[in-house]
Amino acid sequence: MEDSTRLRLGVAYDGAEFNGWALQPGLRTVASEVIRALEILFGEIEGFTVAGRTDAGVHATGQIVHVDVPTVKWEALRDRLVWRLRGILPPDVRVTAAEAVDPSFNARFAARWRRYRYRVADATWGVNPLRRLDTLAWPRPLDVERMHAASQALLGEHDFVGFCKQREGATTIRELKQYDWARDEDGIAVATVRADAFCHSMVRSLVGASLAVGDGRRDEAWLAAILTHGERANDVHVVGPHGLTLVEVSYSDDPADWRARIDQTRRLRTL
Template sequence: MDEVVDNAGDGMDSHVGAPGGTTRLRLGVAYDGAEFSGWALQPGLRTVASEVIRALELLFGEIGDFTVAGRTDAGVHATGQILHVDVPTAKWEALGDRLLWRLRGILPPDVRAVSAEAVDPSFNARFAARWRRYRYRVADAMWGVNPLRRLDTLAWQRPIDVERMHAACQSLLGEHDFVGFCKSREGATTIRELQQYDWARDEDGVAVATVRADAFCHSMVRSLVGAALAVGDGRRDEQWLASILTIGERANDVHVVGPHGLTLVEVSYSEDPKDWQARVHLTRRVRTLPGDADGPEIDRPPTPTHH
């Protein structure tokens, strides 16, 4: 819940049943990640996907394609996660506007289905997304973190200059190879378009990062935050932050901050279903930067999303 996300067709996040006579649903999901071993299904572990699938199967029986906008790591939260799932049309029509109420009674209290609608079958929660927005909260007060926010806020032991951090982070905007901030994987690109990286204090004085990109690679958001904090507390200068884009490999001196301060806030899609297929094709392209040798276009996703 950091990249273009993972899922459909890669065998890692899909949960596929018999799709005959189905309707595709778009579900909005929120969860407190503290007690989950991440989003993705993992044998013997409690995950968000396992709880959501269990609830859907109780209501619909066998479900079809189950694809999420972005898999989040253990401890990462979400208020705006999106998934799609194919369900039997007859059972969907019978439930209708009672679906959220029924899911409320089945799901555990740390995960909620907050919206549900039938969509065109061309909708793909992963590949049709235009961008994903994350929030990361950091408290640098001498006394620590508000006890009521301890599960979604990182306690930082040094005072930080938020304005300095914000200014430094603007040098990272645009399309770059973010390998310095990512855990790269063989055969997967680390080229991403960072569209927004802002720092500001909220009404309680907590430093809040807002990070938006078309997609993220593994550990990218938490690495971006860790690098900015090194600038904010004076251990590094602004030039060091920008230089990470040029090293061509994972930066060993970039600290990956803890997952609990991170929340997936929003995933954006076009409101026009006609745009979804075009976006799917664009997302699945092989990414290169200007000056790179052009390779053949293949139907392969970028690095799976983990935050």
């Protein structure tokens, strides 16, 4: 592509009917729908990159993508791109924002942190039917204050291998910046989890372990000790994907900071 413009796109989706984010032959994914819509409008696109690939069933309100498109077509569509995409995309995925950015922007590697939310209902009657697709039903009462207190022991940079499904050649060292539990106005137990990056199934494992503490089956010391396992903890339950939503990805406002962040993200992590 001779003359291209890099776009930063905000993307939101209901993950219930998708086979995750990433392209998979013969399967409906979020990426396949967004790429299809962009190619209808721009013809040729390059460098389509997402901030964080989500698993099947996981939702997003704050996903970020970058993509390179022909400049001449971007200039023609600049003021109505989001509107045009609304008419092409299926109703369970939306591009919420589009802006031109410096070519050095990288949705994946320039991110400072990602924030997820996980919703759990422990009411005796279950989940509000209108929220059944984004809220986990839990069969036992939860002590949310106890869950929050126990979770604070996990903050900081650690090897989270006990909470992750390992992938060959990938590190499980992460910096957990925030892990809070609180009840919202409807009494739902909500986890807020924020880190520079996450390894596979990490958030759902963190939530599953905390629920075991909250319903009294495990104590706070057990949760903290998972960090010392040195391998995947077999007694940690990975909760379902539908309670999980990617709500925000953070970047510096200064393009000069992006290169340093990209280099830092790509480094081999050690403790």
